[in-house]
Amino acid sequence: MRTRLSALAAGLLALFAAVFVLAPPAQAASGLYVSGGKLMDANGNPFVMRGVSHAHVWYPQQTGAFADIASLGANTVRVVLGSGDRWTKNSPSDVANVVSMCKANRLICVLEVHDTTGYGEDSAAVSLDRAVDYWIGLKSVLAGQEPYVIINIGNEPYGNQNYGNWTSDTANAIKRLRSNGFNHTLMVDGPNWGQDWSFTMRDNAASVFNADPNRNTVFSIHMYGVYDTAAEITDYLGRFRSAGLPIVVGEFGWNHSDGNPDEDTIMSYSQANGIGYLGWSWSGNGGGVEYLDMVTNFNKNQLTSWGDRIFNGANGIRQTAKLATVYTGTPPTSTPPTSTPPTTTPPTTAPPTTAPPSTPPAGSGCTAAYTLINQWPGGFQGELKVTAGNSAISGWTVTWTWSGGQQITNSWNATLSASGSTVTARNVSYNGSVGAGASTTFGFTANGTGAGAAQSVRCTAS
Template identity: 45%
Template sequence: MVQNKTFSAKALQTFVAVMFAVITCFGFMTTPTAEAASGFYVSGTSIYDASGNKFVMRGVNIAHAWYTEKTETSIKGAANNGANTVRVVLANGSKYTKTSAQEVKNIISWCKSNKLICILEVHDATGSDSTYDLNKCVDYWKEMKNVLSGTEKYVIVNIANEWYGTWNGSAWADGYKSAIRSVRNAGITNMLMVDCAGWGQYPDSIKDYGKSVFNADSQKNTVFSIHMYEYAGGNASTVRNNIDNALNIGVPVVIGEFGGQHTNGDVDEATIMSYCTSKGVGYLGWSWKGNNSDMSYLDIANSWDGSSLSSWGNTLINGSNGIKATSKTCSVYSGSGSSSGGSSSGTSTDSNGGVLGLDGTYYIKSALSGKYLDVYKAKADNGTNVQQYRGTGGNNQKFKLVSDGNGYYTIYTGASNYKSCLDVYNWSRDNGANINQWQYHGGDCQKFQLVKIGDAYAIKTKISDCYSCLDVYEQNTADGANINQWSYWGGKCQLWYLESTSGSSSSSSSSSESNYKSIFWGSSTASAWGQAASAMTSKNGGSFNAYDIQSNGYFYVEYSGTQNQVEFVLQSWSGGAEWAKVSPSETGTANGHYYAKYSYNNCKSAFGTSDFGGKLDQIHAGAANGTVTIYSVCYCW
């Protein structure tokens, strides 16, 4: 994706968003709230779970109706790849073999066992304009009432997949208003989901008629879904406009289906994922496995258990704004709002997505260039510029994070002996506003929220209401490239690694005397066969250059759980071993955790070649058996 530096369009968009927020705050606009919190509920444009925490869907679609014997394996595979939600295809018997009540019970049980939220949809009315077909879907849900009762914390009912194929919002709205009333009159209290018209690709139906559909729900607990393929998601501006228009009616929207391409054109999946991340909108990729041969490019997994992913699957799951980087387990399972991926040991995540407990002194490294935040020439003066520069270890590259207790940090500079801090110049909210050093005064222009994105952080500015963040201007990788404020869109120029100045972020029992490159640092948990930490190599956009692997080096993984049950995997789709499990050369304890080292020879033996730079695509650390939590993955030499 190319970052757009056209100020006028961006400024207008920001102005509209700010005015909408101001109107809302001052009470000129009311936002609907669900009447009860026995399950999921709507508040404004957000979905909340029964524990009262915001929930953003990250997941996949699973075609149960056509592959009933593969559903349990698929659900487990989706969970192991980081999903927090699955949307499951059912059938009412009108077109496909009917999904029985017992099957629905089993699907819900499998989802709960894997800590997944379950969206159930009936597929038989796809593309139909007939209210008879829609009512048959409603009848199916009435028949499943006893199965659904008591599942409101875990199950969302998607009334009908892509009902109303014609691009006609008025007739679509009339059909759904009647259907929603019928579902509620039957006593079904789960959150409802409604796909937009035009085979799910006509979002103007939501923009023009969605509020009337929402108001037809006596519980005010309906969300909308857009299926983003070539028409609704073909390019960046279309994606953004469709999401913004839907949210502007004051009700949540989810991208219920999308892929990397479709029948009649390309899909801008990168913008879908990045814009959903910035807007707090859920997304669900289509589909796990089993698409027809002419649409097999939509398969996310090559194997039902998800141990091998397609190119589309790698993008969806392992991309910078993909499922693993942005998914959070629903707090009805975790008991809090914390992420399933998590952040560094001893941290937690607040309801706004900010990571708490990061107080400490760090080098702050760009995920784009591998260079560090740097106060120009180590000056202590007010107004000194902040840039990126190759690592020197000097005080001008040391920054102390101090929490204000409300989810924000002041970032003090070592160049000023920690008396001054990072500052958005002149209290500006604008894109392109400079980041400089200024004496601490505690204003919002000196407060930052850190949001975990994979193993990196977006450093968002409070002065922009956290819509913007620290950004390497024009994605420049050179020494001296300027740091500015820019609307968050998820590019690597907006992601940063925190490296403790004590070296503890990725140290082993002996690595303090070695050189090392951090690949993952944080706290991420996986159960058997799951991957807690995954990182692309630099040839696929990651930060680790596999050409740095040398004969005297080793990979180091620090973890907790069951000793010797950690699994380290080298993956290739470029001619090396597709899934090389490496045996450890040394194990032990360090920093209160277990560790394992993986020598050059062991890596070479498992991978089948020494051409790591040319053929290594991704690195994984996870659980062989039981449950492990990964704290650090690094390469040392």
């Protein structure tokens, strides 16, 4: 997020065809990696970022934000850091603690240096080369964290002036990090305060990607006022998809001083095409953009309109986020935060087991089916899919009985209660309305054995 937005010249949004030539991967990454234009986690499963930015450099005392962001369903947090050139330097010990908090809350950690914001136009900003100096100083705490950490080299590294060197500077920053032993997935922001209205990043992405010896670079576009129509959004993202290049919406909002971005299209197109998105930002905005706070005063129980939209709305984080399987292939090493949704692709050795859908009584209007998503010694993760019948429903209740003394330890997307061996799950505020023939899901973790755990599953519409 830039601290000030310059007026964007009209007419610079003309669409130019880009030709991309991709070289094959030169070296396998040791953690997260790019394959076929998509980001994969360290277990080789596709990983789609669904998360938000947190301004850690300005609010270092707000360490509870990591658990709070996870509890609302995010699988990724983008952490704002300072290199000491413009904002207070986050020390190696502080960054190590940030990474540990991400891991404890089963979040992929995107670390970014903010001091580069608007370089070439803002005299206080520093170059990508200075950002690389900072990353090299963190090597000792980032080595070995490749499955959990993405390095966003520098935030919005050029403003709307003097951005002609973006391509060479970005390629050189990547090569310098690789020559210093960094094997992490790297993320690079476009110029023009991240919005790339000049299409400099778009039209030179292939050469930058091929400059990476590891072929493990993801491109990040920031979508604010430049992207206020569906056509602009789908064209920009679609060109990366067609070229087989990895793209993520690294920042976006629901409003902005330079125009009103079309967040609905950003989120729906991203979801339909497996593109990650990271909203700006959790809390603490100032300078006239306080409306971009997702929660008030860092309180997760005080969602703003923007926060409710990105977490609970259509194609929002709760509905679409899936954890990286590095956190779910084995039992978590720490207790998951309350309501964190550990939805994941199941391990190939333990395919999902789905019970037949419940047969609804006459007039009940919905069915429910139980799926075993994952299991480990002493515990498992389950999911229930609620499907409306021939008519839309405005609420639902699902009941089942345990097959052998299982006990819920965590749940998400439903309110659960238990009486003896009977469990009752009711919809929450954002997923009670289900269209005719449409579905919604909720999940849980529990102690015990997962196969066939939910018996006599019934769904009743209200």
